[in-house]
Amino acid sequence: MFRQGDSRIEAKRKNTINPKRKQFANAQYQQQEYPFRLSIYQLPPTADITLEQFEQWAIDRLRILAELEACSFRRRTGPETSDHMEPLLKKYLPLNANPASGVVEDFLKAERQKDHYSHWILRLAFSKTPELRERFARVEKRLFELRFQKSYEEEKQAFVSSLDFDWETVSVEERAEFAEQLAAVVPRRSDLEDGFWFKVDWERVPELVQERKVFLRRGKAYVPAREQISMVVAEFTTRLEKALEQTARALPRMDEDDRLMPILDHISKSFAMPDAALADAETAVPGAPITHSTIDTLARQHFPMCMKHLHNTLRKDSHLKYSGRLQYTLFLKGIGLSLEECLVFWRQSFKNKTDDQFNKEYSYNVKHSYGEVGGDANRRGKGYSPYSCQKILTDAPPGPGQAHGCPYKHFAPDSLSSLLQANGVDDVTVLKGVREDVVQKRYHIACNRVFEWSHQAQLKKVKNDGSWTGTDLEVIVHPNTYFKRSYLLKNSVKDADDSDNMET
Amino acid sequence: MPHSTMMDEDQTMSNPLPSSPPFASSIAQQAPDTFDSSPRNEGNGNEQVELEKLFDDNNLASEDEFSYPTSSAITKEISNLTIPSSSPLPLPAYPAQIESGSRFSDPDIMLxxxxxxxxxxxLYQWLNHGYKPSADMANRxxxxxxxxxVYLRYQSYAAPDLLRKDILRQNPARFEIGPVYNTNPRDRKSLHKTxxxxxxxxxxxxxxxxxxYDDIRTCCKGASICLKCWQFATMAVKVVDACLREDFGFEHIMWVYSGRRGVHGWVCDKRAREMNDEKRRAIAGYLGVVLGSADKKINIRRPLHPHLQRSLKILAPYFQKDILRDQDPxxxxxxxxxxxxxxxDQALSQALKKKWDSAPGRSSTSKWKDIDSVASSGVSANLDEKxxxxxxxxxxxxxxxxxLDxxxxxxxxxxxxxxxxxxxxxxxxxxxxxxxxRKDGKQDWSALDDFNPLTVPTVIEILNEIDAWDSRELANQAQVMDEQDSSQNAVHDSNGQRQDKVPDFAKTALKPFVEYFKSFVADLIKAESRSLKRDRDEDGNGEAEMRPESMDF
Incomplete structure (x- = not known):
């Protein structure tokens, strides 16, 4: 009879009445202009994008973030990280500076839009738990830092002044007045002459104050341009952290669960394992003749020791236990073996099983690994990702009769040596090196050592002719990378030599 | 009792005390007599009642600036006490050699x-940053x-009277000041989440x-101090104070003698109070120079940071006088x-060692000069002047x-x-x-330079000073009264009362300190209300309310 509640209030007025809704009151539904390369992502995106874009952009950014995180895990220095990230950034998340003309062209806008949207998508995905939020803020901060450092001076200035941080530029007169003090703060003369000085409340740069890296006067900190980055980054992080908490609060009220939520769920799960974001496209070698019949040859030549061991066990016993099958299947999927070929491969390998047994007990697992069956069709995507070294190293170790895991970690030193020798690693120094690495628990170093030894000739060649550079020669932390690199090395050298009789 | 003789000697030297030998020896009996005799204890119940009354009076009495019991009220009490107010004896000034520490926190003296x-x-206004009771104090x-x-934490007081009442009830030996919490600390356990x-x-x-400073002071060790090593505290205060004012822009800084061998600094600016731990750490780091033991080389980045340059300038004269001459390290x-x-420089060090070994007893001042003179004599071929x-x-x-701790x-x-x-x-x-x-905005250091921690009044001294003052006053009045040929009762008539309205602290050596504290707090509150007003103006409802500060006062 008497209708009560919101419905009686006309829509326009609701915003002002319900403070919780206020944030939506004047949403800016316009296309953003992206005048600068960098952004601190203040405004949420409001334009339409397709679901595919939504997912793809998120995955691309995630890949970058995961890689950045991996860099810090490996304790790479700043310049190393920057060198390592540059090609990856170019590939997945390019972000170019304004041209000299100052005209922001469409392709630049598109890049920036992708950067902007992907950031906001990942915010949604990673705001759920405090741990995820903290981790996301940390890597985003690192990405921002990296990009900021790479920017040109003018660009930085323009960007910083656009941000409306209440920073004051120190006037020339003031700089002259405190010339002596300012000179005492910066170690090099050049920093004093060129570059700007900023004046902010000292509370904004506590870490610079603590280190006595700024000149202080009456509560204002005079910050040299060189240290600007720490201010911008601090500002970026505090804002992001705040925003993430807001997002976390808003998330349960998001009126959406059958389109975006599955994607977001999937994304946040894969972020839980940094290297798992490595997708099939990354490891597969296009055009390589990979069929069930070539696996034997490939295994001998290009597989890392863990996969060789699985393969040999399979050949010996005509069987692998579940964990081994899973690890191996995903690896095979990763190198580009199609589902059909994979099924044939397993069928032939399990010689002692009848067709009926195989179909009943094993083919399902294989299909499931490829994402063909099982679970919610929306959620399973392309099945599981191939296991990274980290995953293999941290998963349950192999028990009796099991062959999965990492031989470098899970084998006793003596068994490891004989395994290596059986697979053609006979160099004494390499074996000794591996033994030392293993004692120090540097399993991936051991694996890389074997890789470098068995490909030394080709590696030397590509290094000499300069066809392979920095990132191509990075430490291997994924079995599929091992395969791909090994395969490419062999074939590129083969092409050059023009004399080969490899698998064709 | 960790008092050293050093300190005591020093005090005796700087203090024209004690007045006469017989007193000095009789003090041990005198002091307890003064405060612990039975009649007074019997009168306790009485006093309590009077106390409450007195207290209430003061709460309401807005014409009085402070809530000190005034003499007129106290005289009534005093007449109940053992010390006869009209005691003809001048009360002894207390000498410095007081042996037992427990005596000072004697409950009756403290009360x-x-x-x-x-x-x-x-004190309440200081911590409350205003005259009107606020959360600043209620949640403190x-x-x-x-x-x-017995250590009793998490006490809080919503009003000055409650503070006073509770302190009088609990009669603590001392109390400490903690932070303002987001809620009343007494309610902390009722919170949903601790x-x-x-x-x-x-x-x-x-x-x-x-x-x-023990590894560099040669005069005293441990808890004992003398005027010579007090200079370390003086220097420290000047350096830290200058840094806080000039670099961080703080204005309301109070330095408090800690009662024995140190100084506490209180920076009361709003901006300082609201700093989180990170910012506090930043200031601590900014001020801190890693000073190891005296034989560990400190490493400071060159060029010297402006703060350190200024500190050097402040410290140089002290180094000459108080370190080289007085400490002779x-x-x-x-x-x-x-x-x-x-x-x-190795060669320089060796040359100096030789020189000093051959001349024992050479003063530190000369040795310090020797460094330069030997260096310039070219003893080391490749001496790095810088x-x-x-x-x-x-x-x-x-x-x-x-x-700093x-x-x-x-x-x-x-x-x-x-x-x-x-x-x-x-x-x-x-x-x-x-x-x-000072008017020019600079600090007037004379009080610090003249500050002698060894002559800071002790609780017994000042209590005696009140008595001395009161008895003098009574004698004066009696004289006046005698002249006027009035009756004994007229002592308490209205005329006499007005004349008598001197707060107790003003009768003692505590007077300058309390007055300083009062003006410090008044300045702080003025600044506080200014910034409040500014905040309100910025919020756009500037003239929302006038705070009746003056009335409250």
Whole structure:
């Protein structure tokens, strides 16, 4: 009879009445202009994008973030990280500076839009738990830092002044007045002459104050341009952290669960394992003749020791236990073996099983690994990702009769040596090196050592002719990378030599 | 009792005390007699009642600036006490050699001190940052150390009278001031989550303790101090104060003698109070120079940061006078070896060693000069002048730069002893050092330079001063009355009362300190209300309300 509640209030007025809704009151539904390369992502995106874009952009950014995180895990220095990230950034998340003309062209806008949207998508995905939020803020901060450092001076200035941080530029007169003090703060003369000085409340740069890296006067900190980055980054992080908490609060009220939520769920799960974001496209070698019949040859030549061991066990016993099958299947999927070929491969390998047994007990697992069956069709995507070294190293170790895991970690030193020798690693120094690495628990170093030894000739060649550079020669932390690199090395050298009789 | 003879000697020298030998020997009996005799104890119940009345009077009495019991009221009480008000004897001034520490925190002495002298109202206003009771004080933690070392944390008081009443009831030996919490600390256990009980604001505090200088002071060790090593505290205060004012822009800084061998700094600016731990750490780091033991070389980046340059400028004269001359830190070979290790040039060090070994008894001042003279004599072929200068600066800093107990400054929830409480070991009042700001904005250091920690009044001294004053006054009045041929009762008539309205603190040596504290708090509150007004104006409802401050006062 008497209708009560919101419905009686006309829509326009609701915003002002319900403070919780206020944030939506004047949403800016316009296309953003992206005048600068960098952004601190203040405004949420409001334009339409397709679901595919939504997912793809998120995955691309995630890949970058995961890689950045991996860099810090490996304790790479700043310049190393920057060198390592540059090609990856170019590939997945390019972000170019304004041209000299100052005209922001469409392709630049598109890049920036992708950067902007992907950031906001990942915010949604990673705001759920405090741990995820903290981790996301940390890597985003690192990405921002990296990009900021790479920017040109003018660009930085323009960007910083656009941000409306209440920073004051120190006037020339003031700089002259405190010339002596300012000179005492910066170690090099050049920093004093060129570059700007900023004046902010000292509370904004506590870490610079603590280190006595700024000149202080009456509560204002005079910050040299060189240290600007720490201010911008601090500002970026505090804002992001705040925003993430807001997002976390808003998330349960998001009126959406059958389109975006599955994607977001999937994304946040894969972020839980940094290297798992490595997708099939990354490891597969296009055009390589990979069929069930070539696996034997490939295994001998290009597989890392863990996969060789699985393969040999399979050949010996005509069987692998579940964990081994899973690890191996995903690896095979990763190198580009199609589902059909994979099924044939397993069928032939399990010689002692009848067709009926195989179909009943094993083919399902294989299909499931490829994402063909099982679970919610929306959620399973392309099945599981191939296991990274980290995953293999941290998963349950192999028990009796099991062959999965990492031989470098899970084998006793003596068994490891004989395994290596059986697979053609006979160099004494390499074996000794591996033994030392293993004692120090540097399993991936051991694996890389074997890789470098068995490909030394080709590696030397590509290094000499300069066809392979920095990132191509990075430490291997994924079995599929091992395969791909090994395969490419062999074939590129083969092409050059023009004399080969490899698998064709 | 960790009092050294050094301190006592010094005090006797600087103090024209004691007045006469017989007193000195009779004090041991005198003091308890004065305060502990039975009649007074019997009168306790009575007093309590009177106390309440007195107290209430003061709460309401707006014509009186402070809530001190005035003499007129007290005289009534005094007449109940054992000491006859009209005692013909001049009361003895207390000498410095008081042996037993427990005596100072004697409950009756403490109670008398709290009742008659402690500036509760100003203390309340100071921590409340305003005259009107606010959350700044209501949610502020006070921690009381009761008689018998019971430590009572998380006390809070919503109004000055409650504070006074409770302190008188609990009669603590001393109490400490903690942070303002986001909720009343007494309610902390009723909170839904204990983790939501958080400190939100506190003055930025500094603690300078002379024991930290033990490896470089030659005059005293441990808890004892003398005027010579007090200079370390003086230097430290000047350096830290200059830094806080000039670099960080703080204005309301109070330095309080800690009662024995140190100084506490209270930075009361709003901006300072609201700093989180990270910012406190930043200031601590900015001020801190890693000063190892005297033989460890300190490493300071060159060029010297402006703060250190300024500190050097402040410290240089002290180094000449108080370190080289008075402390004479390089008398023995051990000590000179430590110095030589800090010099950058091997050849120079050897030449100096030779010279000093052949002339024992050479003063530190001369030795310091020798460094330059020997260096310029070309004893070392490739002497790095710059490095030598840097090393000399390092030595100077090593021997003079403030050594702060930095933990006190770093943490928001650190407790620090309140000003004006009695140090239980020495009986001295923790008085603020009345450093005023001159018209030109610079600090007037004369009070600090003249400050002698050994003559800071002890609780017994000042209680006696009140009695002395009162008896003098009574005698005067009696004289006047006699002349007027009036009756004995007329002492308490209205005329007499007006004349008598002198707060107790004003009758004692505590007067300048309380008055300084009062003006400090008044300045702070003025600044506070200014910034409040500004905030309100910025919010756009500037003339929302006028605060009836003056009336409250």
């Amino acid at each position: 008398a001190f709290y009742r008659r002298l402690f500036p509760f109202r100003i 933690e006070l921690a009381l150390t009761l008689q018998g070392d 983790s939501s009980f958080k400190p939100v604001a506190k003055e930025l505090c500094f603690d300078i303790d002379l024991t930290d 390089w008398q023995t070979t051990d000590q000179t070896d430590r110095l030589l290790k800090l010099l950058p 490095a030598l200068l840097a090393a000399k600066q390092d030595v100077l800093l090593q021997y003079t730069y403030p050594r 930095i933990e006190v400054s770093k943490k928001l929830n650190h407790l620090l002893k309140s000003p004006f409480v009695v140090h239980p070991g020495t009986g001295r009042i923790c008085v603020p050092i009345p450093i005023s700001t």
